[in-house]
Amino acid sequence: MGICLPEATVDTTHTQSNFFLHKPHWDSLPATHATGGGESITVTTTPVTGSIHCPTKSSFTFYYQNVRGLRTNIEDLFLATTSADYDIIVLTETWLNDEINSVQLFGDTYAVYRNDRDAVATRRKRGGGVLIAVSTKLRSSRSSSRVDNSIEHLWVNVYGSDNTIAVGVVYIAPDFATDATLIEKHIESATNISNSLRPCDYHLLFGDYNQPNLVWTSSPSDFLYADPSESRFSVSGSALVDGMALLNMKQINDIRNIRDRTWDLIFINAEIASECIVSEAVEPLLQTDAFHPALVCNLNCSHTINYNDITNDMKFDFRKADFVLLDSAIASLNWSRLLESDIDKAVETYTSQLAQLFRQYVPLSRPRRKPPWSNGQLRELKRLRAAALRRYTNCRSLFEKHHFSGVFSAEPANEQSINLALGSVPRDVIDITTFLFTVEEVRTAIRKIKSSVVAGPDGIPSIVLKLCAESIATPLTIIFNASLSQAKFPEMWKQSFMFPIHKKGDKRDVGTYRGITSLCTGSKLFEILVGDVLFAAIRSYISPAQHGFFKGRSIDTNLAEFSSLCIKAMEDGNQIDTIYTDLKAAFDRVDHQLLLTKIER
Template identity: 50%
Template sequence: MLDSTNGYFNSEPEDHNSSISVYSGKNKECICSSEVGHVDAAPVENPSPPQVDTTIAINRPRRTRMLPSDDNMYAQLRIYYQNVRGLRTKIDELFVAATDVDYDVIVLTETWLNDQINSIQQLGPSYTIYRNDRDPSSTGKTRGGGVLIAVSNRLSSKRNTINNNGIEQLWVNIHIQDATICVGVVYLPPSSADDANVIQAHVDTALDITNSLEPNAVHLLFGDYKPGLIWKFTYSGCASPDPSESTFSRSSIALLDGMSILNMSQMCTVTNTRNRTLDLLFVNEEASKNCYIFEADEPLVDIDSHHPPLAVTQVCPQRISFDEILEDRSFNFSKADIPGLNNSLQNIDWLNLLNHAIDVDVAVDRFTLTLTDLFRVHVPAPSPRNKPPWSNRRLRQLKSWKAAALRHYTSRRNPFTKQEFIIASSNYKSYNRFLYSRHVSKTQSNLKRNPKSFWSFVNGKRKENGLPSSMFLADELESTPRDICDLFVKHFSSVFKKASACQLKLNAVFAMFLVMC
């Protein structure tokens, strides 16, 4: 039974609100995530409630004023990077964590994925996922390796077609108004990290990418390079190898020379438990002006001691404009006013509306716009759903406390504020893990009695609802709506007829439509 005394297991559904905090220091403002959840999503038969640690009291935070929405403000692209050391056993953990994060881009190395694992299982419907898994035919290995870049669906993105030269590397172009941000990632296994020829092949690919970019494009390249170098910050704001402590092998020299040719600087000095920096971030001159990197306060999955997670804020030269990919309103046709809609359809003079269209495209636009306007009048919008579906008031309260603790910690970094944040985060993660496990258990037990809930659970993990997010034609892969439409045009171009020929049949087609109505 649920304990209603303290409201800990209050399952009242509410809207899921995200929260962010602002870190200010050294004349820099960076948005720090307070969304990252870390869970163990394995379903249990009879889940027991976690105990909330109240060693340190955390008061309910007041509402904080967000940064003003000024057109002259710079947009901040928030990027998360981590070497995850395998996702095969952490798929549910990553999925639940992704429901809390608000990163624009997520970059992962050592994913250990293969073609039997669908991308839509990883981060849910909020991200478009690009992968380059390890190829057993070229490496002779069936596990390990692999890289992944996930871009928020609010941003327009496209995979950069390259020749990988047998290297696990990947580049994605993110389009922001008239500017481009290119995000790349590479994973070099220990057997290749010391091979100067592999490093040179990687640099050659990066050079091809650089040459394909616009002059003012921002280029960021993440990588698990293992160069054996000790990095220290310089007065220029970038990092350089310490000559007295670094080991300059042929591969590390090839890497430094190649990045020098590319005019890219290394920004990361975050060290692991052995005081080494294995994961690097190279940026071009345009990116280095406004690029800030920190160790992430919370990981998406368990941290490997050799690879601390990174949080990067790239300040863009202009405000981000999110593409409107989907219709701005959904319709709940199960509650539609069918008689009223039917009456409105019959009262429209379709022939007069469509007869004066100059071509088929204009006619279709008029037809679609007319139907949409009628839907807005006679069909209500669906009720907002819980995000995530297992969320409740108590979980969001714990999340709010965690966000307050994170703001406190980022503004006053000391052992007490760190412990305060750890406790708040642990409370949130434990309860989130419990709710998700209970949600999965209920879905499994109700499969026979309520199969609709099972399919709702499955669809909640899908990238799309019926329409694919990307499509192939021969060797071409497109992921944006316009490019997908162009693929259809190319495929059916042999049977297209000119608009003038189609216009002759337009009246007859819509006359048949009226008869059917």
């Protein structure tokens, strides 16, 4: 991407600005008298008209600094910017007011956008304020998206021929850093900005959120995250991390201050986070503060964002499939060649053949961008509902894959433990490799699976098996028997979709979630067949007191049997002592080596 301004006429000099009432500065407004909300804003400009041609740029340089006040550094900043070559300058804690004109700070080389502190609302005459200065070689304007004006933040759009960079800046004063509602309002404004952008546009947000208790650590996948083991999450800190996660924005600044903390944060689209390099400024524009190093951010815009356009996201609509013709087409195929293949190759052939038939007999569905009954009012209500839900839950939502990697972190069973556990395990109950399924047994198993039009990782929903059972049972029988004879489970069927489902307790604790997996239909059917064989073989070894996971028995049968035992004991004048136990995350604590050893025996 190259942000480029074609030959155009722009206003580059601003000589006077007089604000009667405080409003966020927009010094790049044309000379006019504007009214709004009963308050008047007068901006007087002296335009210098010129024809500027901007060559195509493949990268942009941002400068960011918490300047801790510009009132005493006006001349220093002016001199520094005359020799600097930054495309965009972002400053926080500017301490500016209506008496200071932006042309005093940057001359005519930058279009300046300001949001000075409202002394009336904050009851403070000094401090705060944010500023974004964009080189006049670039075309820019203040974002028209709705943002909360009670917060010291602003966004500016920098336009290119094909793309837009939304550049934002925010300053949260220390007194308000623990205000989760304020953070949520800021996130809501950032959401409005993101929603106004196209998938090919960029969103870059600089800010001093005054969250020193968030410790940003590099992950194995080479991105920064707020380390739960080292950070102390306040409600506002969690709201910030949650909000940026929901926006799919990554924090990319790893430059630490004198206290070994990162106070100034830079968030950017996750898709292009690797294209943005942050470093400490070698020659800061102004004297730096030990807690806020000056930063230089280089954004490589030659990278193309890969995204899925939902208008072209075509999916099969199995609700409208012609299953009669599909069943006939499956039956007409010669599946005997599956016998000559390796099990993985056989499953691959089976899946690809069905996919080709789906293209012929299953219509495509194009998801709508918006429901036909949707309107602006309903979308606004949905936005308010989502904001209320965030305020109510106040919970973390960062779930990376590595969170679930520690589920099976218990020490593995040693050889002595395994030998002790094998003492009660019978030997050679069944040799599964010599067992073969018939086509009729596969059809019977198909009747047991639930009908669904939602496909798993293999792209084959269970409704295809249910309504085409007569024909599809043949290739499946060949695959199942080949898998048993080769003692190998198909690699493709090991894939699954995993969803974390909250059980109970603190939603910020990953231990309160259970992983639910969506399997391939073929693997689920195979599980039913093998499960029936194993159960029939080991049924005589199972205790009659076992009611869980036993066909024909349940909690109800357990309770009925226990109640009968208690009533009989009471009638006989005997005493009943009962002990209830519950193993926390029982399935997660099963030792895999011990389980495999028992199965092998």
